[in-house]
Amino acid sequence: MSYTIAKHADQDWSIDSQSYLKMAMGDFEVTSTHRYRPVVPLLSGLLANLIQQPAKILWPQKELDHERILRYAFVLVNALFYSLALSLMVWSSFQLHQHLMASVVVLLALVSSRWTIYMVGIPLTDSFYLLSLSLLWIGLIHQSFPMVLISFLLGPVAKETYPLFFVVVLLPHASFISWTKKLLLLGSSLGIWIGLRYGIDLAFGPPIESSTENLMVHLQLLPENLSSLLSPNGIAQLLGTFGLFSLLFLLPFVQRKKYFQNQEFKNRLSQNSALLIIWIAIIFIHVVLSGDFSRMMFFAAPALMWLVSEIMSKQVPLKS
Secondary structure (H helix, E strand, C coil): CHHHHHHHCCCCCCHHHHHHHHHHCCCCCCCHHHHCCCHHHHHHHHHHHHHHHHHHHHCCCCCCCHHHHHHHHHHHHHHHHHHHHHHHHHHHHHHHHCCHHHHHHHHHHHHCCHHHHHHHHCCCCHHHHHHHHHHHHHHHHCCCHHHHHHHHHHHHHHCCCHHHHHHHHHCHHHCCCCHHHHHHHHHHHHHHHHHHHHHHHHHHCCCCCCHHHHHHHHHHCHHHHHHHHCCHHHHHHHHCCCHHHHHHHHHHHHCHHHHHCCHHHHHHHHHHHHHHHHHHHHHHHHHHHHCCHHHHHHHHHHHHHHHHHHHHHHHCCCCC
């Protein structure tokens, strides 16, 4: 389906896609919103250059101009990053509960979302950001310092808003990380975030608009975005992020006795409630700044799929 979108869909309406296609071809004269997300565009550009001649030899009858091949390269790169993120979430679910049904539901909730097709089939960088956030959430839940470290190295080059997640390593959930390592994490990640901007501006010249000007534009849209978010349409967009799977979050309230009298469920929810609330709050900052409600809400997937796994593992208990 993502390949079909890349092949047939008219993507000229997407300013994001046009920016990333230009970056893949070495043109960084784009808005600062997109300019500092270079990984997916540069990898796609490299891949397109590698496969362009073999593709023309294998399919000489097809009209394969460079931009068409570049779009296919984006599909391959995004499919790789998205598959890694999806695999991590499904792996985490199974490791926590050894419950096949819960893991299958997590898998289905992710692959059936329209944003899966969108972020793989269209030239975007969302898949790489989702991977960095998946590593961070799962690293905290499984107390894996290497996962948190990789996330802190990838996040700053994935999306400029990644530093909003710095706060999560200050929570009790990150107590397995020493304060020395926390300071190194924060310092190195912030250094990458600043260095990336300096390096790109040095290599390609100053941006069309400064990051400060770009931020002010987004802040000016906040009242309008908040109003839209609280409208029936905005709420429907949020609820539609995972389609009918969103109904699973109502199960603990519908079957209160089954869930809230289950000590294991209560303990897990209590232990991770602060992390879950702060994570969702950070995602809502993304939502209101962007105005693209459902797409930004999909970045909550690592946390929400953990919650789906918790719910489903109690809904269909394993036989002893």
